[in-house]
Amino acid sequence: MGRMHQPGLGIFPVWLGKSRIMNTNTSSVNVPQAAYGWQRILLATAFIYPVWLLMVGTFDPAELSIGLIIAVLTAWLSKPHLHILDAIKWHPAIALYVLVYVGVFLWALLRSNLDVAARVLSPRLPINPAIVEVETHLRSDLGKLLLANCITLTPGTLTVDVFADRLQIHWIDSTPGRDMTHATASIAAQFEYYLSKFIK
């Protein structure tokens, strides 16, 4: 059933590239609205359908077809928000970058947990918190969302708020007197590098 859409998947890079040049928003001029909405829904369905498959855990034809209907319906209902998907940079190696990003993310999660565990268990409770601001080069909402999520799960940092070009971060270990701008830049830099490979 999914095979029917396979030729369509190949054209995603093209239309997304076009939309990037035209700086697409909902009130774009000579582009037929339906075309954009339609392809976004298809892409969202491709994200939602696997969730259904994981939930039912079978390949029963009845479940597969009902799942497809529900996935399309869910994507259609969330249409007003689907423009965030335009931020994905499509290129052949995208799967590789996503995998590397997930690996970095899980490693940071592990380190952050050990870090928090050590702080909690230490009798003196060695914390030195402050709220700092970090600049980001990611411009899209989706990119900033993923970066904020990453920072929240990194050792000792918690995203408090997101502005146009910077993130407000609660930092558990900000030793007074250290070079703050330099130290804070390193919080986001690593994730930003990997994220910028596949998201604007």
Place this chain on the structure above:
Amino acid sequence: MQIIGASLILLGTSFLFLGALGLFRMPDVYNRIQAGTKATTLGSLSVLLGIAVYYPLWWPKLLLIALFILLTSPIASSTLARAAYKTGLRPYRAALDKGEG
């Protein structure tokens, strides 16, 4: 094999406990969010992995729960931190830091 699963579950609950202990010990709301979110995220993932060792056939739903926790837990904590900041709660010792800097 079963002993690996049991150890993973034990490790997971230990992290859940550390998260709750952080919630108990930390001096202000932001640090509590940090401890409460991070440790419990890895803790529950570890428990899920341990259960997956016991019941390998359940992996699709366990993976779904794991993905859900991994994606929503930082969002919940960030939303909460922002709400706390906007209601005017300032981090512990922030005034002191400003004075020294």
Place this chain on the structure above:
Amino acid sequence: MENFLIVLAFVIGLAALALAIWRFFAGPTTPDRVVAADTLAIITTAALVWLAAFFGNSIYLDIALVYAALAFVAVVVIARMIEPDAKQADAVSSQKEAD
């Protein structure tokens, strides 16, 4: 041996629940209580999955999934509720100016 480990895990989980519940009642601010509720929800999700394994019944996994989803929505909604709404504040101040 592994039965012992599982029972030990259960006891540690109970202790974690007790600490989180203590923070929920002790406060002192609303965000503190919501953090405690969030932590309680994650512990409960893990406990539901543990129950699924204990009874050998995968229906508890669905309950855990729905519980996690509802808890997340609840935390976000409460967080948005206690956050002073910027638009509302603007409306109030502009009304004051009009007065």
